Amino acid sequence: MTERLPNIAVLGATGVVGREILNILEENDVKYNSIKFLASSRSAGSKIEFKNENYTVIETNDDVFDDIDICLASAGGETSKRYAPIAAKKNCVFIDNSSAFRMEKDVPLVIIGVNDEDLKSHKGIISNPNCSTSQLMLPLKVLNDKYKLKRLIVSTYQAVSGAGLKAINELTDNTKTNLVGMPYEPSAFKYEIAFNVIPQIDSFCENGYTKEEMKVTNETRKILHLSDDVKISCTAVRVPVYIGHSEAVSAEFENKISAHEARELLKSAWGVELRDEVSTYTYPTPKDAAGKNPVYVGRIRQSIAFDSDKGLDFFCVADNLRIGAALNTVRIAQKVIEMGLY
Numbered sequence: 001m002t003e004r005l006p007n008i009a010v011l012g013a014t015g016v017v018g019r020e021i022l023n024i025l026e027e028n029d030v031k032y033n034s035i036k037f038l039a040s041s042r043s044a045g046s047k048i049e050f051k052n053e054n055y056t057v058i059e060t061n062d063d064v065f066d067d068i069d070i071c072l073a074s075a076g077g078e079t080s081k082r083y084a085p086i087a088a089k090k091n092c093v094f095i096d097n098s099s100a101f102r103m104e105k106d107v108p109l110v111i112i113g114v115n116d117e118d119l120k121s122h123k124g125i126i127s128n129p130n131c132s133t134s135q136l137m138l139p140l141k142v143l144n145d146k147y148k149l150k151r152l153i154v155s156t157y158q159a160v161s162g163a164g165l166k167a168i169n170e171l172t173d174n175t176k177t178n179l180v181g182m183p184y185e186p187s188a189f190k191y192e193i194a195f196n197v198i199p200q201i202d203s204f205c206e207n208g209y210t211k212e213e214m215k216v217t218n219e220t221r222k223i224l225h226l227s228d229d230v231k232i233s234c235t236a237v238r239v240p241v242y243i244g245h246s247e248a249v250s251a252e253f254e255n256k257i258s259a260h261e262a263r264e265l266l267k268s269a270w271g272v273e274l275r276d277e278v279s280t281y282t283y284p285t286p287k288d289a290a291g292k293n294p295v296y297v298g299r300i301r302q303s304i305a306f307d308s309d310k311g312l313d314f315f316c317v318a319d320n321l322r323i324g325a326a327l328n329t330v331r332i333a334q335k336v337i338e339m340g341l342y
C-alpha cells in the first residue's frame with residue numbers, strides 16, 4: 001500500500017478532455033504531492049490556471065515521466081503509443097483516454113462502479129473506454145448482473161465534442177454560414193454537421209461497421225466479461241449537439257424482465273439517475289446531461305421485438321466529456337490512489 005501522495009501529470013491538458021479533467025480534479029478534490037500539465041510543442045509555454053494558481057504547460061518528452069506516479073492522458077492514440085510504454089517503464093501509471101491499448105490483454109479497461117477489481121491486474125497502463133461504451137456500462141451492469149444479457153442493439157446520437165475542439169468550432173461556423181445562406185466546406189466531418197446527422201464515426205472496417213461501432217461491441221464484452229455468445233451490434237451517428245451523447249438501447253436477456261423491475265433496479269444503481277415518467281414528458285436529453293455526472297436513463301419499456309418478456313428498450317444520455325472521458329479517468333486515478341496501485 002503506497003502511503004505518500006502521488007505526483008500527477010495531465011497529458012493533453014490544453015484539449016477538450018484535458019480541460020474537463022482539470023475541472024474534475026478540482027471538483028473531486030483529488031489529493032496529490034505535485035501536478036504538471038503536459039501538451040505538445042504547440043502549447044508549451046502557455047499558461048493554465050488551476051486551483052487559482054498559474055502553471056506553465058510543459059512540452060511532453062521521455063524525461064517528464066521520471067518523477068510522475070500517475071499520468072492522466074488524453075492526447076490522441078499516437079501520443080499514447082509513443083509515451084505510455086515509456087511512462088510505464090518508469091513506474092508511472094498511465095491512464096489513457098485513447099483507443100491505443102483498450103483491447104490489449106494486459107491492459108485493464110475500466111469503468112469505475114462496474115469492474116474496479118480489474119485495476120489490480122494493471123502493468124502500468126490502464127485504458128478508459130470509448131465514450132459511447134462508457135455511459136452504457138453503468139445501467140447495463142446492474143441489468144446484466146440480474147437478468148444476464150443475451151443480445152444488445154445500440155444506436156448512438158453523438159455530440160460533436162466527442163471529436164475534439166476542431167469539431168466543436170466546426171458546428172458553430174457551419175451553423176452560422178448555413179443561417180446566412182453561404183456555402184460551407186466541412187473539414188472535421190465528411191459532410192456538413194449543421195442541421196444534419198452523419199451515420200459515420202471513425203473509419204470503416206471490412207465488415208461494414210465503423211471502428212466506433214466495433215469499439216462499443218468489443219469494449220462492452222471486455223468490461224462486462226461477456227462471452228462471445230452475447231451478440232452486440234451498434235450504429236453510431238454524429239448529431240449537431242455540442243455536449244451529451246444519447247443512446248437508444250434494445251437488450252434481450254436470458255431471464256424474464258419487466259419495465260417495472262428494470263426501473264426499480266436502475267433507481268438505486270450507482271452513477272445512474274432515472275428520468276422516466278412519460279405522463280409528465282420526463283425523459284433525458286443531452287441539454288440536461290451537459291456538465292453533470294450521472295448517466296440519465298428514461299423511456300424504459302418492455303421491448304415488443306423480443307419473445308417471452310425477455311427484452312427491454314431504454315434511452316440513456318450522459319455528458320460525453322465527463323462519464324465518457326474525463327470523469328471516469330479521474331475516478332480511475334482516485335481508485336488507483338485509494339487501492340495503493342501506484
Ligand SMILES: NC(=O)c1ccc[n+]([C@@H]2O[C@H](COP(=O)([O-])OP(=O)(O)OC[C@H]3O[C@@H](n4cnc5c(N)ncnc54)[C@H](OP(=O)(O)O)[C@@H]3O)[C@@H](O)[C@H]2O)c1
Pocket residue numbers: 011012013014015016017018038039040041042043044060074075076077079097098099129130131161162163164165166320321324325
Ligand atoms: N472528446 C471526447 O469526448 C473524447 C472521449 C473519449 C476519449 N477521447 C480521446 O481523448 C483524446 C483527446 O481528445 P480531445 O477531444 O481532448 O482532443 P483535442 O481537444 O484535440 O486535444 C488534444 C490534446 O492533446 C495534445 N497533444 C496532441 N498531440 C500531442 C503530442 N504529440 N504530444 C503531447 N500532447 C499532444 C494537445 O496539445 P496541444 O494544445 O499542444 O495541441 C491537446 O492538449 C483522444 O485520444 C480522443 O480519442 C476524447
